[in-house]
Amino acid sequence: MAKTLITLVIIALGFISADQSIAAAPKKQQSWLELSIEERQILAPLESHWAEMTTSRRNKWVGIARKYKTLRPTEQENVKARMAEWAALTPTDRQSARNRFKDLEKMPPDKKVRLTDKWVEYQQLTESEREELRANARNSRAVQKQSLSPTAPY
Amino acid sequence: MSEDNFGKKIRFALNDSLELEPRIADRLELARTLATEAHATRWVTTVTHSGSSREATFSLLHDLTLPRLLLPIIVLIVGLMTIQSLKQVQTAEEIEEIDTAVLTGDLPLDAYMDAGFDAWLRRSSR
Numbered sequence: 691m692a693k694t695l696i697t698l699v700i701i702a703l704g705f706i707s708a709d710q711s712i713a714a715a716p717k718k719q720q721s722w723l724e725l726s727i728e729e730r731q732i733l734a735p736l737e738s739h740w741a742e743m744t745t746s747r748r749n750k751w752v753g754i755a756r757k758y759k760t761l762r763p764t765e766q767e768n769v770k771a772r773m774a775e776w777a778a779l780t781p782t783d784r785q786s787a788r789n790r791f792k793d794l795e796k797m798p799p800d801k802k803v804r805l806t807d808k809w810v811e812y813q814q815l816t817e818s819e820r821e822e823l824r825a826n827a828r829n830s831r832a833v834q835k836q837s838l839s840p841t842a843p844y
Numbered sequence: 845m846s847e848d849n850f851g852k853k854i855r856f857a858l859n860d861s862l863e864l865e866p867r868i869a870d871r872l873e874l875a876r877t878l879a880t881e882a883h884a885t886r887w888v889t890t891v892t893h894s895g896s897s898r899e900a901t902f903s904l905l906h907d908l909t910l911p912r913l914l915l916p917i918i919v920l921i922v923g924l925m926t927i928q929s930l931k932q933v934q935t936a937e938e939i940e941e942i943d944t945a946v947l948t949g950d951l952p953l954d955a956y957m958d959a960g961f962d963a964w965l966r967r968s969s970r
Contacts, residue, residue, distance in 0.1 A: 746936055753940045754947070765948035772947050779957075787956035788942045794951075794962075801969065806950045808968070812961050823960035823967075831959075 719745045720752065729755045735774040743777075751777075 722740045725733065732755040733740075740748070758766060776784070794805065812820070864872070946956060955961050 750936065750940045750943060754944050757944060761948055768949070769944075769947045772953050775953055776943070776947060783957060784943075786959075787946060787953065788939070790956045790959075790962055791942055791946050794956075794965075797965075805955075808965060809951055809955045809961065812958075812964050815964070820958075820960045820964075823963045824958070827959035827963040830963075 720748055725752070725755075732758045732770075733773070735770065736777050739774075739777045 722730065722737060729752060730737075733751055736743075736751060743751075754769070758769065761769065779787070794802065797805075815823075946953065
């Protein structure tokens with residue numbers, strides 16, 4: 691019986707270590723100098739941010755650098771131009787931007803293709819109009835949060 | 845007639861009428877002795893076990909229950925860890941995909957960070 695128990699524990703430990711090694715494999719922390727020359731060239735705008743980045747963020751950027759070659763020239767330019775600004779945002783801001791991206795992705799295709807034009811139109815609004823829209827968005831988000839809160843009265 | 849008396853009568857009747865060769869009688873005696881010894885040994889072992897019955901019971905329960913309890917717990921832990929790892933990988937992949945799309949797309953970053961733009965789009969699409 692004791693032998694069975696030991697065997698079970700060994701099997702379990704084997705599974706656990708295998709599981710951790712699967713999870714640990716992509717989690718390897720790469721220092722800036724450990725990147726390939728090509729990756730460093732692509733990610734050059736991030737060099738000053740690299741040391742303070744978490745492992746998962748570094749892995750994400752390495753993943754983006756690997757995709758870089760497959761992008762069109764205009765997309766490559768966009769990545770280079772936006773990289774530093776994106777990395778400098780707070781995690782909360784980045785998450786909000788991702789959520790907005792997901793919302794916009796849900797739009798019907800005919801409206802989605804006109805988004806750039808819409809952005810130009812939006813830019814033509816006065817600052818006070820845009821500020822009013824932002825305030826409305828903040829209020830509706832606060833109301834949404836309150837209604838989702840478990841302590842909210844029903 | 846009691847059972848004991850009846851048994852004795854049968855025994856005497858059998859003994860009186862039974863005439864065995866000495867060789868067979870010796871073999872039977874030997875077999876009886878061996879059987880009695882074997883029975884006595886088993887009984888002593890049982891008594892020894894029951895003497896420390898609490899320990900024996902605990903040991904038996906311990907031997908039987910622990911692996912039975914541990915196996916599902918181990919399976920559960922391994923399962924949860926696997927799900928957690930897969931979820932982390934999936935989330936990381938999703939974030940990488942979205943970030944790539946945001947960085948490469950036609951819309952500037954400001955468009956995704958300006959809550960007013962989203963509100964304006966909703967209003968103008970009504």
